[in-house]
Amino acid sequence: MYDFSPTEEQKELLARAKRIMEEDVYPAEKHIVPGVGLPDEILKPIQQKVKDQNLWAAHLPLKVGGLGLGNVFLGLLNELLGSSPIGPRVFGTAAPDTGNTEILMKAGTPEQIARFLQPVINDDIRSCFAMTEPDVSGADPTGLQTRAVRDGDEWVINGKKWFISNAALSSFAIVMAVTDPDAPPHERATMFLVEKGTPGFDLIRDIGVMGDYSEGGHWEIHFNNCRIPAENILGKVGEGFKLAQMRLGPGRITHAMRWLGVMNRSFDLMLDYAIKRKTRGQALAEFQTIQNFIADSAAEISASRLMTLHAAWKMDQGEDARKEIALIKFYGAKILNDVISRAIQVHGSLGYSKDTPLEAFYREARAAHIYDGPDEVHRMVVAKRFLKEHKNKLNKELTEVL
Numbered sequence: 001m002y003d004f005s006p007t008e009e010q011k012e013l014l015a016r017a018k019r020i021m022e023e024d025v026y027p028a029e030k031h032i033v034p035g036v037g038l039p040d041e042i043l044k045p046i047q048q049k050v051k052d053q054n055l056w057a058a059h060l061p062l063k064v065g066g067l068g069l070g071n072v073f074l075g076l077l078n079e080l081l082g083s084s085p086i087g088p089r090v091f092g093t094a095a096p097d098t099g100n101t102e103i104l105m106k107a108g109t110p111e112q113i114a115r116f117l118q119p120v121i122n123d124d125i126r127s128c129f130a131m132t133e134p135d136v137s138g139a140d141p142t143g144l145q146t147r148a149v150r151d152g153d154e155w156v157i158n159g160k161k162w163f164i165s166n167a168a169l170s171s172f173a174i175v176m177a178v179t180d181p182d183a184p185p186h187e188r189a190t191m192f193l194v195e196k197g198t199p200g201f202d203l204i205r206d207i208g209v210m211g212d213y214s215e216g217g218h219w220e221i222h223f224n225n226c227r228i229p230a231e232n233i234l235g236k237v238g239e240g241f242k243l244a245q246m247r248l249g250p251g252r253i254t255h256a257m258r259w260l261g262v263m264n265r266s267f268d269l270m271l272d273y274a275i276k277r278k279t280r281g282q283a284l285a286e287f288q289t290i291q292n293f294i295a296d297s298a299a300e301i302s303a304s305r306l307m308t309l310h311a312a313w314k315m316d317q318g319e320d321a322r323k324e325i326a327l328i329k330f331y332g333a334k335i336l337n338d339v340i341s342r343a344i345q346v347h348g349s350l351g352y353s354k355d356t357p358l359e360a361f362y363r364e365a366r367a368a369h370i371y372d373g374p375d376e377v378h379r380m381v382v383a384k385r386f387l388k389e390h391k392n393k394l395n396k397e398l399t400e401v402l
Contacts, residue, residue, distance in 0.1 A: 004309045010073050016053045017080050017091070024049065025084045029357070035168075035206070037215040038086055046090050047123065057092040057121055059254070060101060065121055071250075071312035075257045079305070082258025083265040085213035085364070092121070094215070096129045096165055098254065099247040100174055103191070107235035107243055116172060116193060125171035130161040130194075130221060131244060138163075139377045141176065141244060142185035146223065148177035148192060153230050155192060157200070157223040166216030167203060171196055175223070176240050189240030193232045200226030211364040252372045253315070253325050256308045256332040259368065262361055263301045263339045269356060270294065270343040277346075284346060293342040300335040307331065323385045330375040330382075333368035340365055 006014060024046045031042050038046075050056050058077055060066025067073070081087035088094040097120050104117040119125045136143045146159025157177050167173065172195045179190040194201055202224060206217035235243050271294065274285040284290045311324035340362045344351035351358045369375050 002310060002313055004072050004076075004313060006073060006076055010069060010076070013055060013058075013067070013069075013073075014076055014080065017055055017077060020046070020049060020053065020055070020090075021080055021084060021087060025087055025090055028090075029084060029086060032086060032213065035214065035217050037089055037213075043086075043090065047092065050091050055091060057101075059093050059098055059250075060105075060121065064101075064105065064117070071253070071315045072309055074254070075260075075309050075312040078254060078257035079260040079264070082261025084261070085360070087261070088258065089215065092123060093254075095251065095254070097127050099251045100127045100129055102250060103174065103234065103243055103247050106246065107191070107239070109231070111231070112193060112234065119171075126166055126169045126216065128164050128167045128170040128173045128216070128219075129247075130164045130167075130173045131176040132161060132163050134160055134162045134220070139373055141241060142188065144176060144178050144189055146175070146177040147181075148175075148179050148190060150179075150230070151227075154227045155230060155233065157192065157194065157226040157228065159223050160220070161223075162220040163207060163218045164221050165214060165218050167219035167221060168206065169216035173201075173221070174234060176244060177223075179237050179240075183238060186241045187238040189244075190237050191234040191240045191243055192228060193234055194223075194226065194228055198226055198228060200224045210366055211360065213360065213364055248372055249322065249325055250315075252329045253308065253311055253321075255368065255372060256304070256325075256328045257312075259332050259336040259365075260301070260305055260308060262365065263297075263304065263336055266340045266343040266358060266361060267294075267297050267301060269358060270297070270339075270346045273347050273350075290346060293346060297339045297342055301339065304328065304332045304335045323382055326373075326378040326381045326385075329373065330369075330378040333365075333375060336365050336368055337362070 028038055028042055028046060031038055033039065037043065057065055058067040059074055062068040081091050081093065101117055101120055104113060108117055120127050131141055132138045133145055136145060146157065146161065148155045148157045157175060159177060172193055175192045175194050176189050177192060178188045180188055200223055202222045204220040204222055206219055209218050274290050274294065275283055277284045307328045311321045311328055314321035314324055340358060344358050344362060347356060347358060350356060353359065
């Protein structure tokens with residue numbers, strides 16, 4: 001039986017997180033600098049409060065300073081943190097650092113863990129993940145063109161990457177490059193740790209995108225005969241695709257968890273305005289269309305929440321949750337956009353303005369249909385898995401009959 005109930009310890013942690021969100025995070029939003037986030041003089045004291053309340057880097061295991069309380073708890077926590085664009089950063093769970101720390105924990109050498117992992121966990125430095133390329137479908141990383149060639153005690157990297165989030169603020173990048181173009185598709189690429197400032201690691205431009213909240217921009221990076229020490233390989237040669245998949249699964253469900261926070265906050269804003277705004281002698285809340293907006297949003301948020309927690313619960317049981325994660329990735333993206341859109345519609349011209357967070361939520365939400373795999377790919381994955389499972393079931397039944 002599924003059980004998403006937090007323990008008493010977890011309830012107390014969630015209550016602490018909610019207080020920090022209400023007392024510190026929401027009021028700090030007015031200080032957000034586009035592309036930069038919160039100034040350090042505002043950010044650091046709130047982060048210290050989070051650390052003092054034992055809420056820092058909750059996604060990580062206890063041995064490296066996290067909470068280690070499982071994915072269902074992370075779902076409940078990220079639902080709170082996701083209600084603000086700066087929530088994850090304040091609590092030490094911001095992408096792309098979260099995924100990078102998970103890879104470093106599992107594939108990093110002791111030297112790499114000391115040099116790269118611990119400083120990121122402590123928020124002394126930031127990181128980025130360089131996989132996406134301008135001339136290759138982002139949904140098919142087996143076609144990467146960036147190359148890494150061994151030359152004595154060094155690797156030499158050449159290629160182009162783009163939409164590399166947080167590159168401007170990062171001290172290093174985890175770079176996916178092909179090391180054996182003749183190997184099977186899923187064994188061609190390898191991951192490397194490349195420090196910013198290394199000759200040949202060139203930041204070309206910050207690609208302007210919809211939305212104001214992303215820290216560090218979304219950069220195009222060129223690697224031109226970029227030489228790195230041989231020991232900067234992450235994992236083994238040919239393991240790049242495997243490590244990327246290990247990183248992307250948890251990343252996708254974390255997005256879905258945070259989307260719930262944006263949905264809930266947009267829903268609350270819609271309710272508040274529907275009650276207080278009057279037109280033609282009636283509150284908006286008295287009109288059937290607005291009531292339909294509210295009812296549809298409530299049902300869809302509830303469905304998204306249960307689907308997300310169910311996927312998290314399967315992960316906690318050690319079960320394969322790839323199908324469930326793919327489901328919530330495309331379904332959650334749709335509901336996220338729909339709920340914000342309805343909230344804007346209820347607010348009318350106010351919702352279109354910058355006087356509420358809704359217009360920024362809406363611009364940020366559009367990318368949810370694209371990053372970490374477009375909706376179309378996740379739909380295809382889900383359909384293929386259901387078809388495969390059903391065919392196996394039919395074949396088993398046929399075998400039993402015979």
